[in-house]
Structure formats: C-alpha cells, structure tokens
Amino acid sequence: MMEHRDHDRVPRQDGYWPETIARWEGEGLRGGEQTVRTMLRRDFAGLCWSWPRPFPGRSELLEEDEQTRVIIDGFGQKTREWKSRSGTPEHLGWECDSPRKWREVFRPALLGTGLHVSVEESRKGFAEARRRGAWCHFSGVEGFEATRKMLGDEMSLMAMAEDPQWIRDVSAVHTDVLLRDFNALWDAGVHPDGVWIYGDMAFNHATVCSPAMYRDLIWPDHKRLADWAHQHGCKFIYHTDGRIHAVLDLYVEAGFDCLQPLEAKAGMDVRELCPAYGDRLAMFGNIDMTVAGTNDREKVEHEVRSKLAAGMATKAYAYHSDHSVPPTVSWETYQWIVELLDRYGNYA
Amino acid sequence: MADLNALKEAVIKGDRAGATKLTKELLAAGTPPKAVLDEGLVAGMAVVGARFKKNEVFVPEVLIAARAMKEAMTILEPVLVKAGIKPAHTAIIGTVQGDLHDIGKNLVAMMWKGANFGVVDLGTNVSPQRFVDAAQEHKASIVGLSSLLTTTMPAMKQAVVALRAANVTSKILIGGAPVTQAFAQEIGADGYAPDAASAVDVAKKLVTT
Numbered sequence: 383m384m385e386h387r388d389h390d391r392v393p394r395q396d397g398y399w400p401e402t403i404a405r406w407e408g409e410g411l412r413g414g415e416q417t418v419r420t421m422l423r424r425d426f427a428g429l430c431w432s433w434p435r436p437f438p439g440r441s442e443l444l445e446e447d448e449q450t451r452v453i454i455d456g457f458g459q460k461t462r463e464w465k466s467r468s469g470t471p472e473h474l475g476w477e478c479d480s481p482r483k484w485r486e487v488f489r490p491a492l493l494g495t496g497l498h499v500s501v502e503e504s505r506k507g508f509a510e511a512r513r514r515g516a517w518c519h520f521s522g523v524e525g526f527e528a529t530r531k532m533l534g535d536e537m538s539l540m541a542m543a544e545d546p547q548w549i550r551d552v553s554a555v556h557t558d559v560l561l562r563d564f565n566a567l568w569d570a571g572v573h574p575d576g577v578w579i580y581g582d583m584a585f586n587h588a589t590v591c592s593p594a595m596y597r598d599l600i601w602p603d604h605k606r607l608a609d610w611a612h613q614h615g616c617k618f619i620y621h622t623d624g625r626i627h628a629v630l631d632l633y634v635e636a637g638f639d640c641l642q643p644l645e646a647k648a649g650m651d652v653r654e655l656c657p658a659y660g661d662r663l664a665m666f667g668n669i670d671m672t673v674a675g676t677n678d679r680e681k682v683e684h685e686v687r688s689k690l691a692a693g694m695a696t697k698a699y700a701y702h703s704d705h706s707v708p709p710t711v712s713w714e715t716y717q718w719i720v721e722l723l724d725r726y727g728n729y730a
Numbered sequence: 731m732a733d734l735n736a737l738k739e740a741v742i743k744g745d746r747a748g749a750t751k752l753t754k755e756l757l758a759a760g761t762p763p764k765a766v767l768d769e770g771l772v773a774g775m776a777v778v779g780a781r782f783k784k785n786e787v788f789v790p791e792v793l794i795a796a797r798a799m800k801e802a803m804t805i806l807e808p809v810l811v812k813a814g815i816k817p818a819h820t821a822i823i824g825t826v827q828g829d830l831h832d833i834g835k836n837l838v839a840m841m842w843k844g845a846n847f848g849v850v851d852l853g854t855n856v857s858p859q860r861f862v863d864a865a866q867e868h869k870a871s872i873v874g875l876s877s878l879l880t881t882t883m884p885a886m887k888q889a890v891v892a893l894r895a896a897n898v899t900s901k902i903l904i905g906g907a908p909v910t911q912a913f914a915q916e917i918g919a920d921g922y923a924p925d926a927a928s929a930v931d932v933a934k935k936l937v938t939t
Contacts, residue, residue, distance in 0.1 A: 399881075401881065449855075450830070450855070462830060462854075463830070464830065469828075469829065469830060469831070469878075469879060469882075470829075470830060470831040470878055472830035472831070472854045472855075535833055536793060539790045539793050540790060540794050542790045543744065543790040543791055543793075543794050544744075544794060585789075585834075585907075585925070586907055586924065586925065587785075587924060587925045588785045588788065588925075589788065590788065590789050591788045591789065591790050592787075592788045595788070595790065628785070647907060647908060648907075671880070672880065672908065675880060708880045708881055709881055710880050710881065
C-alpha cells in the first residue's frame with residue numbers, strides 16, 4: 383500500500399477507547415478487544431513504544447479525590463487525571479520552567495537515561511508479528527510533543543516565537559534519544575517495515591504554529607526520523623490530529639510516506655486529499671467517527687464506501703477511524719463497518 | 731511621546747516590555763484609562779484575533795500578544811478600578827463535567843480577556859450546578875462551555891438544561907473539537923464558535939442581541 387502498488391485489499395488498523403470495549407461487551411461482544419482485532423483482521427504490529435522522558439518511572443501522587451488524582455510524572459509534568467476512565471488530563475504545571483532548568487537539569491537527565499524500550503519484548507513481538515505476516519513498525523513520539531510534555535503548551539508555544547533555539551534543542555535532544563532506542567532495537571535484529579511517529583501539530587482549524595515556524599524548528603527532526611526510516615529500508619508514517627493542509631507539502635519534502643489518522647472533524651477528507659496528494663502520500667484513516675456515532679447504517683455506508691473508493695483509486699490507502707473509536711459507536715455499527723470493509727475494500 | 735497606536739502595535743508584536751512602558755507613559759501623560767484600554771490594548775488584541783482567524787498568525791503569536799496585554803493590564807487595572815471602569819460584560823467559562831481538557835478553554839478565556847470581557851474561569855470537570863451558581867453570582871452575560879470528547883457532549887446539554895431551568899439569562903456559547911453549530915442548536919445553546927478568535931466575535935454578537 384505504501385509503495386502505491388497492486389495489493390489484494392485495503393489494510394486495516396484501529397484503536398478503541400476502553401469505554402467503547404465496555405459498551406460493546408454490554409451489547410454482546412465476547413472476548414474483549416482481542417475479538418475485535420481478530421474480526422477486523424489488523425495488518426499492523428507495533429514492536430515498541432518510545433516516548434523518552436527525563437525521569438523514567440517517576441509518578442508521584444500529590445493528591446487525590448474520589449474521581450481524580452494529581453501526579454507529577456516522568457516529564458516533570460503535574461496533571462490531574464481520571465482514576466477510572468480514559469481522557470485527556472488537566473495540565474496543572476511543569477517543573478521545566480526555564481531554559482536554564484532545561485540546560486542544567488532536564489537536558490542532562492534526558493540524555494542520561496537508558497533505553498526507553500525493551501529489546502527483549504520487541505524481539506518477541508517481532509517474531510510473533512512476522513509469524514502472522516503483519517506489517518511491523520517501531521512507534522515513538524516526536525520532538526514537538528516532547529516540548530509540550532516537558533515545558534507545557536503555553537511556555538513551549540511562546541518559546542517557539544521568542545526563544546526558538548530552546549525549542550530546537552529540546553526537539554533535537556529528544557530525537558537523538560528516540561533514535562538511540564530505534565538503533566538499539568535494530569542492532570538487536572529487530573528490523574521492522576516502518577516507523578510510525580506520533581505528534582499532534584494541529585487544531586481543528588489550523589496548524590499550531592505557522593508552516594514557516596514548523597519548517598524552522600521541528601521539521602528538521604521530522605526529516606531526520608524519516609531519513610532514518612528510509613536508510614533502514616522502512617516506510618515512515620506520521621500521526622497528527624487536526625487540520626494540516628498547510629503543511630502537506632512540507633511533509634512530502636521531509637519524505638513522509640503516509641499520514642494518519644486524518645481527522646474528519648478538522649476538515650481532512652481523503653476524497654479531496656487523495657486526488658491531490660495520493661501519488662506522493664499514502665492516506666491512513668479518515669473514517670469519521672462522528673458519522674459512525676450516529677449509528678445510522680446508510681450514513682455509515684456512505685462514509686466508508688466513498689472514502690474507500692477515493693483511497694483505493696491511488697492504491698495507497700489503509701482503513702483506520704479518524705482517530706479512535708469512541709463509545710458513541712455501537713457494537714452493531716462497528717460490525718457493519720467491518721462488513722463494509724469486506725464488501726468494498728478488496729481490489730480483486 | 732507615547733501614542734495609542736504604538737501601544738496597539740506593541741500588543742500585536744507581543745512586546746510585553748514595550749506594552750508596559752507605553753501604558754505607563756500614556757497614563758502619566760493624562761490619557762484616559764478607558765482609551766488606553768480600548769484604543770491600545772483591546773484594539774491590538776482585536777487585530778491579533780482577526781489575523782489568527784485568517785491563519786495569518788498562529789497560537790504562539792496569540793499567546794505572546796495576550797501576555798503583553800496581561801502585563802500592561804497590571805499597570806492599567808488599578809487605574810481603571812479607581813476610575814470605576816469595569817468590563818461591560820462578564821463571561822463564565824469552563825470545561826464540562828467528565829472532561830479534564832483545558833487547552834482550548836484557556837485559549838478562549840485569554841481571547842475574551844483580550845476583548846475586555848471580565849472572565850471567570852471555573853476550570854475543568856465543571857458540574858452543571860457550578861455553571862449555574864457562577865452565572866448567578868457574577869451576573870454573567872455569557873457562559874462558555876467547552877468539551878473535547880464526544881462522550882462529554884451530553885454533559886454540555888445537561889449544563890444548558892440546568893442553566894435554563896434556573897432561569898439564568900446569560901447567553902450560552904459552546905465550543906470544542908467535536909462540537910458543531912448543529913449540536914449547539916440541538917441542545918439549545920445560543921451560539922457555537924469553531925475556534926478561539928471566533929469565540930470573541932460570537933460572544934460580542936450574543937451580548938448585543
């Protein structure tokens with residue numbers, strides 16, 4: 383699919399909220415998420431998850447109430463999170479609050495950490511994934527997300543405008559540590575088909591920063607990651623939420639092979655993107671979960687069928703929800719989506 | 731001599747030292763504090779908001795502009811208070827119950843402050859009753875409800891129902907990644923804003939209708 387060449391069917395992958403699986407179990411699902419994965423016939427297998435942090439394993443409980451707890455984590459980030467449900471945490475503060483703190487404490491701490499992945503686990507996962515013929519990939523988080531985690535949104539975004547060298551350095555050091563993980567796995571004989579990097583660079587209406595600022599501060603490290611992938615014979619998938627039209631050409635220039643998950647509610651639409659970029663970028667996802675959440679069979683069929691058609695015309699499309707499947711989607715609807723993939727997702 | 735246009739430009743550029751210095755100079759020269767606010771600081775943020783809406787500037791530039799205004803306000807605010815000048819409208823804002831997401835909500839609060847709304851930020855995971863209590867206590871013109879998750883959109887409806895049931899007269903504005911104009915109409919909100927800059931325009935329109 384990422385070679386834009388003939389293949390038998392649209393590859394598939396998806397993600398589910400824990401609450402979604404719980405809902406589906408109440409609606410007749412037996413065997414939990416494993417059953418859903420088997421039914422979907424997932425084609426991708428992650429071999430690691432590298433999100434380097436300066437203080438691995440740190441999770442200090444500061445306070446808690448019935449529903450939430452406040453912790454300081456391995457990024458030096460103070461958050462309030464739910465105890466028993468998924469969802470974005472509330473951000474309460476960051477220990478890395480100055481360039482000096484970064485230089486003197488966080489930078490050396492991050493560089494001084496060991497591997498953030500398990501070689502043994504990755505080896506096992508690799509062998510298992512190869513046995514079942516899955517497309518194997520390393521997964522990790524890129525530099526912009528790292529700055530937000532360590533510095534907080536407000537400080538990192540203001541520093542992008544006022545102290546760009548600080549942000550360049552955080553992103554570059556993070557990328558060095560990430561690539562150290564990937565190199566260690568590679569040297570241990572874990573040779574994937576791709577590298578799948580996560581980083582959210584956009585909101586619903588635009589990218590977080592200007593394309594020029596992205597090109598200057600973050601893009602060089604994105605290119606380093608894509609180059610690493612290509613030098614090792616791998617494809618490069620980039621995950622970002624939000625509306626990213628303004629930076630698509632920069633993604634092409636950096637050598638990205640595939641974009642995921644293409645958030646429909648942010649205005650991303652493979653029916654427009656594939657004719658324009660489908661010869662250079664594979665598209666992965668974009669099935670609108672607000673449509674799926676209507677649980678209306680006709681609407682869902684139109685959504686899946688029309689987007690499959692647009693993607694398959696380029697031979698460079700893989701199925702995924704446009705982020706992850708929320709619990710507004712019924713079990714019956716999800717089974718309908720899989721049936722539609724079986725019906726319309728074959729090239730033969 | 732400092733002029734209001736220079737102050738406006740300082741805010742647009744996010745020049746906090748310049749904005750603070752010019753505010754002091756303008757006040758010392760006898761410029762009416764209301765003019766410093768409206769024609770300098772608020773006017774600057776209005777330009778930033780308009781450019782943000784058109785994707786001519788992005789969140790980093792908005793944040794440094796808002797910070798320049800905030801720092802200048804530390805000089806101006808006591809003078810405004812002394813002169814008995816208050817924001818014409820108070821806005822309550824919060825992320826609805828069940829949702830801890832705060833980035834979008836914070837950005838809207840910042841833009842509203844930049845447009846000289848008095849802003850009471852209730853934080854995240856706010857119950858319908860807290861919205862009601864705060865709207866009544868502060869005699870709010872606007873209540874802003876934020877949600878990131880499709881699963882917490884029903885909590886928006888519960889907040890709207892509670893506000894209406896309590897006969898709160900504030901206009902209700904909703905926003906957040908999964909929210910749409912159609913959803914706003916469906917739950918009986920008065921307005922919907924797709925982004926932080928639009929939230930200023932919609933709020934201004936709502937408080938004058």
